[in-house]
Amino acid sequence: MVSGVIHAQDTTSADGLFAAAREAAYEQKNNTNAIRLAKKALAIAPAYTDVVVFTGRVYAWSKNYDSSLHYMQQAIAADHNNEDAYIAYSDLEMWNAHNEKALAVTEEGLSYVPASRELLIRKVKILAAMRRYLEAYTAVSALADGGGGNAEVRAMMVMLRDQSCRNKVSIKLDGMWFDTSRTAFSIANDDDARFAPQRFASVELVTATRIGPWVVRANVANRFKKPGLQYEMDLYPKLSKTFYMYLNAGYGDHLEVFPRWRAGTSLFANLPHAYEAEAGVRYLYYTNDIFFYTGYVGKYISKFLVGARTYLAPSGNKFSNTTGATIRYYFGGADDFVNLVVMKGLPIDDRRINVDLFNAGTSRFAELSAKCSIKKVNIISLNLSWLQNKLPYNRQVEQYQVGIGYTKRFL
Template sequence: MKALLFTLTFLVLTGWFPFLTFAQSSTETDFQKAREIAFEQKNYSQAIQLCKQVLQQDPEYIDARILLGRLYYWNGAADSAIVELKKAYEQMPAYEDATQALADVLYFEKQYDEALHYLAAGLTQHPQSRGLLTRKATVLAGKANYKQAYRLADSLLAGDPNNDQLLALTSQLREYSYENRIELTYDYTHFDEQFADAWHLAGISYGRQTKIGPITGRVNYANRFASKGWQFEADAYPRLSRTFYTYTSFAYSADLPIFPKVRAGLSLYANLPKAWEVEAGARFLRFDESIWAYTFSVGKYIQNFWVNGRTYLTQGNNSVANAYSLNTRYYLKGADNYASLIVGWGVSPDDRSQAVRLNSNEKLQSFRIGGGYRFAVAKRHIFSLNGNYENVEYLPETKGNQLNISTLYQFRF
């Protein structure tokens, strides 16, 4: 005890305590400065040097080592990043930030099994950590274990419905959750002026999950223009990477003008950070003449909401017609439970029940507004009901009203 008191007295008298306090203050100041330079100025090289200085003064400063690992990765040095983050993890295995940072880099480097190993270890320490569980779902999806990824993400979303990142992930995984699905659809259109008879459109489809993505075959039957006809189509959503996937579609019918002879589509989608998604694509319809349409859309998940704005530039029959739409969904309990609202102008080439109206030599206007509700029963049974009111210019300066009702039932297995 006397020796301890002597040592403390000596440190105070010789001025070592102020030095130690200054050293701690200096490392904290340098660490905060490194964060500022990294996050605000995006000067990763300078921030790396500051983190190294901090670790030279205090090799046990774990937050500085985690930041250094992340900075190495952002600066294109993946191997150095993994080395530093493994050092941080080994220094304190129970520290959740170290596990999360290491799992992030391993995921981006497609080292999925190793990422799952560290996440499993982290979850033994923090079994209810939503950060670790969300990363586990993301890694499982990267590994193409879509069923398990969807179930985990969907269960997390049920407890945190305002999490837009989880909502985006769950929505992306929804089509991968089961290998097979059968879908029945029916659309009814009533006219007050343009036609005496209502339009009817029914369809049945079978979809299957494959290694490249969902593929669907569909048969459509329509009764409109006082005639009947059939259409056969197939579409797919091949996934190219974690960020990009595509939409491809082709349909054929021998029953013109009930259906276009040929309808085809191609789009490229990009899932961007912060729950953004963008799309660019083209559509082709062949009636007696060919019609091309180019489409662009931007969507974002904002807590419980998904908002998507879309435009079409349609050219054909010596005319150009623009179409615009704003679609909003409010998610309730999961990716298959939401209410929707849509406002639009013009005719969409993707609207199976109305796209035949593009077979016209006139550039006619229309306005529509509608809403709907989609819900799941026992996860396998999906039901949807939508209604739209539309004010349509069917002849130059001549307008009529129509009511569209759409229903859907899907069984997944």
């Protein structure tokens, strides 16, 4: 059957043999026959560099790396402007975990074909694999600024953002106000403090470590006319080029203002085709243990990131459920975007919300936020949010929030 297909094609010219070789490799998955046909084409046209590169690729797929290397080097020696030859050669070295060699090949290719988007993408991936995150972030940012900002580039840029900074300091200030005018009857006097205006502030330090970014954070709040302080630590260990983790632990000194204890962990995955995903668990302790399980999936589409998240909390034989969606538009780098979040339920990871205050009701939440970077190292953030909670006994409370933040990145 295979030979019948071949005889139906032109196997007397180099072009015909090349077409038959590609069919054998891509459709029939027959690498041995593909190499045989490619060599017949090269016997007719030894300088046919497309066939030379193709032969090298098929040898690599067959794990015959020495022969593959021979053909890659032959193609580059024949034509230093052959972009595909450099791409195939760098792929070969990356597959063999020869990152230094792969980087050298990629940079040599860029010296001849500086506008090559595919070589730039490979350079970013190689630098990231070598944990040279700042260089990788600089390269992918330049690629996005130069019009190469498709979904794959956007996903890489966001992934490398925090890995690339040596240190980062942030401060955030938020104010919250409550509206109880839609309550069916007056809030009792002993509840007045619960719905008094609230203030929230946080200071955060991020520093790079060998295993991933380390975060130390202090949150200060005035809730129920009482001050409180919460200390937190986060760690984002990188497990591989696909997976990394989130680990969190926190302690609050005033039970009514913050949970006494909080902890969390998640596994993140940067998936093919610009997808990302997360699965994790959160723990809060006020006067009893509260566990939440969370899942998220998102996809980069051009300059947009769209995603969906859920929080599930065991409640007897059932699960209480929070579901939400987000859409983010990037108008520049990884820190230049407008973000909209809508949720049915409470955003459990939001420190500005006292989950214990609202967990008895049915909630709806929406937030509009924006970030803008200045020279990539100064970042301004703004956010507005609305939370509606229907409490028992026909009581309804709405919370309005406005916040501003500033981040200084040290590259």
